[in-house]
Amino acid sequence: MSNPTDGVTxxxxxxxxxxxxxxxxxxxxxxxxxxxxxxTTVDVFTSPEQEYFAVRNTTGVYDLTPMIKYRIxxxxxxxxLNHLVTRDVSKLKVNRVIYTVWCNDDGxxxxxxxxxxxxxxxxxxxxxxxxxxxxLDSAIGFDVAVExxxxxxxxxxxxxxxxxxxxxxxxxxxxxxxxxxxxGRFQVEGVDVMASRTxxxxxxxxxxxxxxxxxxxxxxxLMEAGRTRLIRPIGSQALNAVRIEAGFLMPHFDFVSxxxxxxxxxxxxxxxLGLDWLVDFKKGxxxxxxxxxxxxxxxxxxxxxxxxxxxxxxxxxxxxxxDKSGQTEVGFVTSAMWSPTCKRNIALAMVNAPxxxxxxxxxxxxxxxxELLWERRMVKATVVxxxxxxxxxxxxxxxxxx
Amino acid sequence: xxxxxxxxxxxxxxVVGAGHNGLVAxxxxxxxxxxVLVLERNDYIGGAxxxxxxxPEFTYSNCSYVCSLLRPEIMRQLELxxxxxxxxxxxxxxxxxxxxxxxxxxxxHDALRRxxxxxxxxxxxxxxxxxxxxxxxxxxxxxxLLREPPDPTSFKIRDIQExxxxxxxxxxxxxxxxxxxxxxWTMSAADFLDEYFESEIVKAHxxxxxxxxxxxxxxxxxxxxxxxxxxxxxxxxxxxxxxFARGGMGAVSKALGASFEASGGTIRAGxxxxxxxxxxxxxxxxxxxxxxxxxxxxxxxxxxVKRTFLESMDASDLPSExxxxxxxxxxxxxxxxxxxxxxxxxEFPAIPKGAPCIRGDMHVTDTIDMMERAYDDWxxxxxxxxxxxxxxxxxxxxxxxxxxxxxxxxxFTQYCPYELADGPWTPEKKQGFANSVIETIARQSPNFKSLxxxxxxxxxxxxxxxxxxxxxxxxxxxxxxxxxxxNRPVPGYAQYRAPVRGLYMCGSSTHPGGGxxxxxxxxxAQAVLRDLKKVA
Numbered sequence: 001m002s003n004p005t006d007g008v009t010x011x012x013x014x015x016x017x018x019x020x021x022x023x024x025x026x027x028x029x030x031x032x033x034x035x036x037x038x039x040t041t042v043d044v045f046t047s048p049e050q051e052y053f054a055v056r057n058t059t060g061v062y063d064l065t066p067m068i069k070y071r072i073x074x075x076x077x078x079x080x081l082n083h084l085v086t087r088d089v090s091k092l093k094v095n096r097v098i099y100t101v102w103c104n105d106d107g108x109x110x111x112x113x114x115x116x117x118x119x120x121x122x123x124x125x126x127x128x129x130x131x132x133x134x135x136l137d138s139a140i141g142f143d144v145a146v147e148x149x150x151x152x153x154x155x156x157x158x159x160x161x162x163x164x165x166x167x168x169x170x171x172x173x174x175x176x177x178x179x180x181x182x183x184g185r186f187q188v189e190g191v192d193v194m195a196s197r198t199x200x201x202x203x204x205x206x207x208x209x210x211x212x213x214x215x216x217x218x219x220x221x222l223m224e225a226g227r228t229r230l231i232r233p234i235g236s237q238a239l240n241a242v243r244i245e246a247g248f249l250m251p252h253f254d255f256v257s258x259x260x261x262x263x264x265x266x267x268x269x270x271x272x273l274g275l276d277w278l279v280d281f282k283k284g285x286x287x288x289x290x291x292x293x294x295x296x297x298x299x300x301x302x303x304x305x306x307x308x309x310x311x312x313x314x315x316x317x318x319x320x321x322x323d324k325s326g327q328t329e330v331g332f333v334t335s336a337m338w339s340p341t342c343k344r345n346i347a348l349a350m351v352n353a354p355x356x357x358x359x360x361x362x363x364x365x366x367x368x369x370x371e372l373l374w375e376r377r378m379v380k381a382t383v384v385x386x387x388x389x390x391x392x393x394x395x396x397x398x399x400x401x402x
Numbered sequence: 403x404x405x406x407x408x409x410x411x412x413x414x415x416x417v418v419g420a421g422h423n424g425l426v427a428x429x430x431x432x433x434x435x436x437x438v439l440v441l442e443r444n445d446y447i448g449g450a451x452x453x454x455x456x457x458p459e460f461t462y463s464n465c466s467y468v469c470s471l472l473r474p475e476i477m478r479q480l481e482l483x484x485x486x487x488x489x490x491x492x493x494x495x496x497x498x499x500x501x502x503x504x505x506x507x508x509x510x511h512d513a514l515r516r517x518x519x520x521x522x523x524x525x526x527x528x529x530x531x532x533x534x535x536x537x538x539x540x541x542x543x544x545x546x547l548l549r550e551p552p553d554p555t556s557f558k559i560r561d562i563q564e565x566x567x568x569x570x571x572x573x574x575x576x577x578x579x580x581x582x583x584x585x586x587w588t589m590s591a592a593d594f595l596d597e598y599f600e601s602e603i604v605k606a607h608x609x610x611x612x613x614x615x616x617x618x619x620x621x622x623x624x625x626x627x628x629x630x631x632x633x634x635x636x637x638x639x640x641x642x643x644x645x646f647a648r649g650g651m652g653a654v655s656k657a658l659g660a661s662f663e664a665s666g667g668t669i670r671a672g673x674x675x676x677x678x679x680x681x682x683x684x685x686x687x688x689x690x691x692x693x694x695x696x697x698x699x700x701x702x703x704x705x706x707v708k709r710t711f712l713e714s715m716d717a718s719d720l721p722s723e724x725x726x727x728x729x730x731x732x733x734x735x736x737x738x739x740x741x742x743x744x745x746x747x748x749e750f751p752a753i754p755k756g757a758p759c760i761r762g763d764m765h766v767t768d769t770i771d772m773m774e775r776a777y778d779d780w781x782x783x784x785x786x787x788x789x790x791x792x793x794x795x796x797x798x799x800x801x802x803x804x805x806x807x808x809x810x811x812x813x814f815t816q817y818c819p820y821e822l823a824d825g826p827w828t829p830e831k832k833q834g835f836a837n838s839v840i841e842t843i844a845r846q847s848p849n850f851k852s853l854x855x856x857x858x859x860x861x862x863x864x865x866x867x868x869x870x871x872x873x874x875x876x877x878x879x880x881x882x883x884x885x886x887x888x889n890r891p892v893p894g895y896a897q898y899r900a901p902v903r904g905l906y907m908c909g910s911s912t913h914p915g916g917g918x919x920x921x922x923x924x925x926x927a928q929a930v931l932r933d934l935k936k937v938a
Contacts (some may be wrong), residue, residue, distance in 0.1 A: 004503035008520070008754045011506065014513035038512045106578070133528035133598075148523055170535070260530060262537050264576040 015040040018213030019154040027233055034236060036381075037128070037150075039066035042235040044113035049340070051238030055201050056341050059160040059226050060234035062200075064207065065215075069150045070125040070135055076143030077121050084138060085115060086292075088283040092117045095183040097198050101270050103288030107295060108267035111135065112249060112275075114198055116183060124149075128251040131259065139289070154215035158222065159205030159242075161393055162229045165401040167195065167206060168223035175206065176398035188221060200239065200250055202246020203281060204393045209285040229402070244335050244348065247306060247386030249273060254304060254334040254348055271295055272350075273304045274386070302331070303356040306386040307347040309364055310379050312338050315347050318364040324378045330362055339388055346388045347381070358383050404895055413439040413668075415700040415930065418675045418714075419870070419909070421449025422472075424704030426923030427930075429906040432667040434927075434936045439696070439802040440667065441688065443674030443870065446652075447659050448853070449704070450869050450876065451918050451923035453652025457591040457856035458468045459805045463650040464858065465869060466493075466876070467794060467812040468763075470644040471634055471917040472654065476924055480661045487657035491645035492799055495762035497607040498752040498846045505603045505768075506759035522601035532598040532608075536633050538579055539586055542571060543914075544634065547921045550929060551887045551896045551913045587627050587883050592770050594626040597706045602769045609770055610763075613816050614792060615876040615916065617734035620770050621778030624882040631881055631915065646796045650803060654918060662843060678703070678710070678905060685905035700930055702906040705925070706871060706878040707731055707891040710907065711900070724901050727892035731911070732880040735820030735862025736780055737871030740813040740839050743855040747809055748847040766846050776817055783823025785835045785861075789842055790816040808855075815839050820862040820873040827863045835861060877916025878909045887913055896924040899933075906930055 016039045018024075024042050032044040041063060045051060054060035072081065081089045085100040092098055094117050101112040113127030125135075135146045156185045160169060167175045172186040178197045186193050191214045199205035210218050223231060240250065249255060258267035269292060270279050279292055309315050320331040331351035351362065360383040368375045393399060415431050417424045420442035432438040446452060450465035469489050477487065496506040505521060508514045520525035552564035572580060586594065591612030595605040606798030609620045612629035619625070647653040659669055677689040678701060685698035703710040710718060711728045753760055767773050767790045776786035792814040797804035804810045819834055836859040844850045860876030871878060879885055888896045891911040898906050910916035931937040 003751065003753060004499075004501060005754045008517075008757070010513045010516040011510075011754070011757045011759065012507055014508070014510040016512075016516075016518065035512065038515060130527040131532065133524050133531065136524055148527075208459055260534055262541060264574060266580070393584075 014038075016151070018063050019212040020063045020065065020156070020219055023216055023219045024063060024233060032235065036236065037066040037068060038129075041066060042233070043346065044235045044237050045233050048235070048237040048241065051234035052241045052340065053230035053282070054107060054230065055160045055203055055205075055236060055238065055242050057161065058229050059158060059163045059166045060201075060233045060238065061222065061231060061233050062082055062157040062159065062239050064155045064157050065153070067126050067131055067155065069148070069153055070127075070132070071147045072123045072125060072135075072144060072151045073121055073147075074142075074144040075121055077123055078144040080139055080144045081115065081123060081125075081140070082283065083286055084135075086279045086286060086288070088105060088280040089115065089259065089281070094119060097183060097196050099278070103270065103292070104258045105288060106258070106267070107269045107288035107291030109255060109270060109273065110257055110259050111251065116196065117240075118183065129257045129259065150210070153209055154212040155207055155209045156219070156222070157199055157201070157207050158202040159199050161204055161400070162226065162231075162402050163205050164399040165257055166222070166226035166229060166231055167208070169319055178206070179397045180369055180395055188218060191218060193218060194274045200246070200248055201242040202248070202387055202389055202394065203242065204389060204396075204399050228262065240335075241337055244346065245339050245341060245387065245389040246336050247348070247388060249304070249348070250335060268304075269295055269300070272300045272302055283332050299353070301349055301353050303353065304334070304348060304350055305356050306384045306388060307333070307349050307362070307364070307381045308384045309336075309345040309347060309381040311366075311377070313366055313368055313377070313379075314338055314345065315364045315366050315381070316380070318347075318366050319362055320351060320362045320381070321351060321378070322362065324363050324380075326363065326365060326378055333364065342388050344388065351383070356387055406696055413437050413696070413698040415439070415698055415702060416698040417702045417704060417908070418678075418688060419443075419449060419704030420447035420655070420659070420669060420671065420920050421704045421906050421909065422451045422654055422658060422920055423910060423923030423926070424449070424702070425655060425662055426476055426480070426920040427702055427704070427711040427927040428667055429658060429662045429665065430924060430927035431930060432662055432665045433480075434931050435936070436700075436936070438662075438667045439698070440669045440671045441675055441690070441696075442669065442671045444868075445672045447669060447923060448652050448655030449873065450865075451651040451654045453564060453650030453656075456858050457739070457743040460743045460808075460810050460856070461650050461651070461803045462810060462858060463647075463796065463812055464860070465739065465865065466651045467796070467814065468645070469651065469654060469918060470632075471919040473548060473920050473924070476920040480658065482654075482657040482661060485657040485664070487653055488648040488787040489645045490648050490799060492762050492794075492796075494759040495607075495751070495764065496753060496757075496759040497603060497610075497765040497768055498620055499603060499768040502752050503603075504752040505607050506753070507762065508759065509606070512821055518601075518604060521603050521843040522599070525599045525601045525604050528598050536630060537806060538575070539583060539630055542575055542579075542583060542635055543630070545571065546887075547634070547914045547919070550898065551890070553888055553894065553896065555894075565580075577707070583792050586630065589626045590621050590623050591625040591629050592620045592774075593870075594629070595770075606767055606769050606773065607765065609773060610767070610790065610792065613773060613777070613790060614814065615737055615816075616880060617732070617736035617780065617817070617875075618880070618882070619648050619774045627883065627886070628881050631917065634917075634919070646800050648800050648802060650796070650800075651918065662753055675714060678715050680716070680902055682913055683719075685900075700906065700934070702908050702926060702930065703900075704909045706733060706875075706909050707907065707911040708733060708872040708938065709870060715780060719902060721901050724892065724895065731891055732882070732885060733872045733878065733911070734880065735866065735875055736817045737862060737865075737874065737876055738785065738815040738818030738839070739860045739865070740815065740836060741806070741812065741860075742811040744795075744809040744811055744853040745855050746793070746807060747854050748843075748850040748853055750847050751844055759796070761798045761897055762775055762794070766791060780817035780819050783819055783821065785818045785838060786816070787838060788789045789818070789839060791839060791842060792816075793843065797936045813839055813843070818865070827861055832859055832861055832864075835859065865882055878911040879915070881915050886915065890915060898909050898922075899930040
């Protein structure tokens with residue numbers, strides 16, 4: 001008789017392995033892995049710099065299988081999603097994708113992510129936070145089914161100036177016609193692969209979606225297709241660099257989901273994060289609308305902005321002040337890096353009103369460790385427009401081959 | 403340790419009872435320059451925080467068995483680590499199910515999520531919301547633990563300041579969480595858990611801590627707070643906040659005693675107090691059971707309020723309404739305990755081999771209904787036929803508790819009445835209670851019975867007789883809203899001062915209540931020191 005506890009091993013191996021794990025491990029020269037959303041994922045394959053430049057110069061491949069995916073289907077799916085998210089889903093056509101956020105009743109962000117419309121009544125919500133209970137509870141009263149399908153789909157982000165060319169080499173002819181945020185279906189040697197022109201890099205790029213059992217097959221074909229153009233797998237460190245340049249937000253760094261905050265005031269509204277453009281006040285009722293209308297009227301008291309900081313030392317976790325004396329605190333840096341492409345010392349930061357207009361000056365308190373000697377620097381920073389890097393090629397259809 | 407009777411040494415304070423709270427209070431007072439004498443009826447100190455050796459080479463934590471609530475501020479200020487206290491963490495816990503399955507808790511968040519999702523995918527993702535809400539409430543309560551509860555009817559500056567402090571903290575939680583707090587403090591554990599989880603086993607596992615030590619069932623209003631009370635050990639964000647005291651719970655008392663004596667304090671064990679002496683409406687001393695009288699300006703009772711005021715004082719020395727309220731104070735015996743020496747590690751087929759969850763608290767009650775039925779038995783005046791057990795084997799982690807390869811098992815049992823419907827406890831009935839517990843464990847462990855070398859069986863009646871806790875209630879009074887904060891132990895007397903001048907209370911009958919927390923002792927000492935103008 002089989003025991004219900006047979007085969008339970010997660011107490012020894014809590015992290016799942018993605019279907020690409022064996023391939024990734026073989027290529028991981030650093031043996032540098034991190035836990036992400038319950039999976040073992042690669043932090044650095046070779047060097048973060050090389051991987052970063054693959055995305056900006058040729059093609060970088062990132063395993064995004066752990067991204068949490070909910071499949072939402074049914075006659076009431078559109079109504080449900082329009083109630084859930086801040087954008088107008090009725091404008092989302094089949095085979096199109098939007099980036100959106102969704103809020104609790106207080107207008108505070110639960111999560112951000114991409115919403116795919118894959119059929120008349122079929123959507124995918126791809127996001128960072130686990131929130132199955134929230135989705136199921138808020139779906140009550142709608143003619144809709146919500147499934148958690150994370151483990152049922154394998155996915156790779158294929159990003160960079162030669163990404164379109166690489167996918168054509170892979171046999172996905174016609175991919176060049178895919179417009180930004182468009183979804184297409186392709187076949188690679190008989191394997192069904194879905195592609196969306198989406199990504200987290202701010203560059204030309206695609207995300208390709210496939211059955212887990214075909215993952216290694218596609219990985220091998222993809223690496224072969226891009227070999228002469230130096231395709232590279234990239235780890236999360238390189239991804240983090242390109243997403244900061246693109247001005248994209250990272251949950252748990254640039255904001256905390258309202259569902260996970262313990263202390264009052266730590267949650268954020270889309271208006272505070274500068275995501276006003278995602279909030280469609282005209283579409284009718286949606287969750288958090290009332291609070292957001294009130295907030296818009298009142299004006300926000302803090303805002304996520306881009307900073308251009310003097311010098312070249314990244315302002316990790318720096319506190320921000322009104323002036324060099326460092327007496328009046330006005331905010332803090334949430335993400336920071338030296339941008340190798342822009343040659344600017346950039347950061348995303350949360351600042352108090354009224355310091356958030358472009359051109360405003362703030363001072364960052366940066367700590368430098370120079371061979372174990374710590375130095376404190378007050379460095380001038382200017383509020384600037386985001387994104388920091390937005391090349392034309394990301395929008396061109398059809399894209400150039402290189 | 404003991405001074406000759408009729409000793410000439412003059413004490414500023416006499417503390418009656420060397421339980422952990424009495425010792426904590428004694429330490430603080432002695433360190434503030436008072437001369438403190440602690441009297442203990444038993445030959446050993448510790449009250450319900452004791453380690454005893456009742457079978458060769460085994461050490462039992464006879465009463466309390468986990469060290470989770472002891473305030474880190476107290477450990478630090480009284481230098482308990484220096485005096486030998488070491489708290490070692492344990493990992494997880496589990497509930498074994500009737501169908502051979504199990505539910506386990508793991509420290510690793512991903513392991514826990516996958517474990518919950520074996521039972522409900524939805525609950526696996528709801529767990530974070532549950533943990534968040536519990537943490538939000540704990541964060542609100544935590545700073546109130548080491549403070550004297552303000553009297554909301556008083557206009558004294560101190561009370562008003564304290565009320566403002568609480569009011570401000572409450573308000574700072576935000577509107578939604580304020581509503582949550584009010585609901586949380588009054589609802590049942592079952593209702594509370596229903597708001598988060600759908601899976602019976604998940605709810606049953608988490609409901610366990612809502613009934614431990616409590617004469618209430620998981621469907622009784624107020625049990626959600628008891629659940630929270632047990633979570634208080636998780637809030638400090640410090641490593642090792644929840645675990646075993648190395649050497650058993652007696653290590654807590656031993657370290658407190660050593661800290662106290664190192665600062666010049668005196669402990670007399672084997673010196674039971676029969677009476678608090680009152681002259682001219684003022685407490686002046688105590689009479690020991692052998693007739694000896696000892697005098698001091700300040701007297702503090704570590705005993706519960708019933709033993710203090712109903713059994714150790716003349717009714718003529720106390721206000722009638724106060725006595726009546728103490729009489730009505732709910733302090734019901736509902737818990738029993740078995741301490742078992744085992745010849746080896748029992749097998750639990752429901753748990754996968756190698757799973758670390760058996761090093762934590764183990765349970766066998768897999769539905770809330772089963773828990774509620776166990777409570778029904780208690781209401782009818784009999785021990786639960788299928789009891790809720792909180793079973794741990796500290797010797798898996800703490801090498802001092804048992805010889806290598808053998809194990810000490812602590813089995814806390816809910817429910818067991820203080821008084822049986824069919825007459826007084828007898829040795830046969832006590833064995834019957836023990837058998838019901840042993841059979842309950844044996845249903846999940848085929849070789850368990852064959853491993854038993856020795857078992858100490860304690861009914862609430864035994865706990866009262868040995869430890870002195872009225873009805874054997876481990877919290878010195880139910881942790882229900884009507885008996886918490888400014889209502890603990892009774893309205894108007896929540897600030898550690900008895901209605902007789904010079905007499906103080908420091909047991910778990912006072913705010914913030916039971917568990918080996920030390921907070922009542924700390925707060926009572928501060929009340930004395932304030933009255934004596936030793937602190938602000």
